[in-house]
Amino acid sequence: MSKxxxxxxxxxxxxxYWAAExxxxxxxxxxxxxxxxxxDPAAARDRLTQPRDRDLVDEFLATLRHA
Numbered sequence: 001m002s003k004x005x006x007x008x009x010x011x012x013x014x015x016x017y018w019a020a021e022x023x024x025x026x027x028x029x030x031x032x033x034x035x036x037x038x039x040d041p042a043a044a045r046d047r048l049t050q051p052r053d054r055d056l057v058d059e060f061l062a063t064l065r066h067a
Contacts (some may be wrong), residue, residue, distance in 0.1 A: 002056050017056050 001018040003034070027036050045057045 002060070004052055004056060006052070015053075017053075017060070019060065 001016055004015045004017070006013055022038055027033060041057060041061055045054055048054050048057065
């Protein structure tokens, strides 16, 4: 798991990233997460707007290539 910490509108924010696989289960939308979309890594990277987030995905993919 990786974490990114930064400020948004003057408030500290911490975002955790992890790799996952789909299994059976259910999802209930909330104020924090309104939907889940499973994407391959390249498609997920393309949706990110912050360079720091793309860097985290790139680091993760490099780890997979060396595993």
